Amino acid sequence: MTQALANLQFVQPEHRIFWSARTGGYHPLKSKLPRRFFVQYARAHQRPFPWRASDISSFQLLIAELLLVQTKAEDVVRIWRQLITRYPSAECLARARTRSLTTLLRPLGLQNQRTRALKTLSKAIVECFDGGLPRSITDLLSLPHIGLYVACAMACFGFGERVPVVDANVLRVLGRITGIDPGRELRRSPKVWKAAWGILPRNNCALHNYGVLDFAAEVCKAKSPLCQSCALNKVCAYARTREVVRDEDRATRRSSRAISSME
Numbered sequence: 001m002t003q004a005l006a007n008l009q010f011v012q013p014e015h016r017i018f019w020s021a022r023t024g025g026y027h028p029l030k031s032k033l034p035r036r037f038f039v040q041y042a043r044a045h046q047r048p049f050p051w052r053a054s055d056i057s058s059f060q061l062l063i064a065e066l067l068l069v070q071t072k073a074e075d076v077v078r079i080w081r082q083l084i085t086r087y088p089s090a091e092c093l094a095r096a097r098t099r100s101l102t103t104l105l106r107p108l109g110l111q112n113q114r115t116r117a118l119k120t121l122s123k124a125i126v127e128c129f130d131g132g133l134p135r136s137i138t139d140l141l142s143l144p145h146i147g148l149y150v151a152c153a154m155a156c157f158g159f160g161e162r163v164p165v166v167d168a169n170v171l172r173v174l175g176r177i178t179g180i181d182p183g184r185e186l187r188r189s190p191k192v193w194k195a196a197w198g199i200l201p202r203n204n205c206a207l208h209n210y211g212v213l214d215f216a217a218e219v220c221k222a223k224s225p226l227c228q229s230c231a232l233n234k235v236c237a238y239a240r241t242r243e244v245v246r247d248e249d250r251a252t253r254r255s256s257r258a259i260s261s262m263e
């Protein structure tokens with residue numbers, strides 16, 4: 001690995017926070033959650049996306065993770081299938097005709113940017129890694145258009161590394177459970193990254209990460225989290241605050257009724 005690559009993790013603030021939050025020790029959130037909660041959640045409710053099958057290649061997984069950035073998973077399925085069928089390797093994608101690729105990607109939007117990104121990345125994989133994907137997060141981050149989320153997703157889901165896979169939705173879940181002020185930029189919050197590392201199980205790390213991602217999409221949604229039926233509502237700071245607000249509302253309504261009946 002070159003010195004430039006070795007230093008890469010210190011260039012971006014999120015990368016520095018990500019690595020420094022990595023602790024092997026005890027984290028208080030772990031003992032608050034039901035045991036292996038997100039692994040159990042994934043076992044019961046995991047969404048069956050085709051890129052989660054065990055027989056897909058790391059390149060096919062990489063394509064899926066790139067298409068998923070800022071795009072709903074349900075929208076990605078059809079285009080991903082077409083893309084990996086037509087371009088099964090980095091070599092094929094690097095040689096793809098720009099117009100054909102843009103046409104294929106158009107239903108997802110941002111087709112010009114996506115085309116440029118996929119071609120640039122594929123060329124870099126061919127030139128720097130002989131067409132195969134590197135396994136380490138640092139090497140993955142050295143490739144163009146691969147950010148921390150995609151690098152961790154590849155390391156965990158593709159190569160079995162024990163790392164948290166954290167996107168904006170996962171940050172939202174961890175921020176709500178721990179009660180970290182959502183007004184701050186969660187991406188730069190060492191506390192939330194420590195929580196992400198701290199709740200990782202020793203085994204079944206991929207299942208755990210799928211569980212957190214799916215829980216964020218299906219239960220702890222951005223706009224209307226299902227707190228009433230959520231198994232974490234007793235330990236979740238956000239749910240407790242909402243409960244307090246509801247109790248206060250009820251108390252205010254009760255006292256208003258009592259005052260008006262006395263008048």
Ligand code: SF4
Pocket residue numbers: 173176177219220221225226227228230231232233234236237238239
């Ligand atoms: S209780 Fe509500 S805010 Fe807390 S984790 Fe569950 S759905 Fe999310």
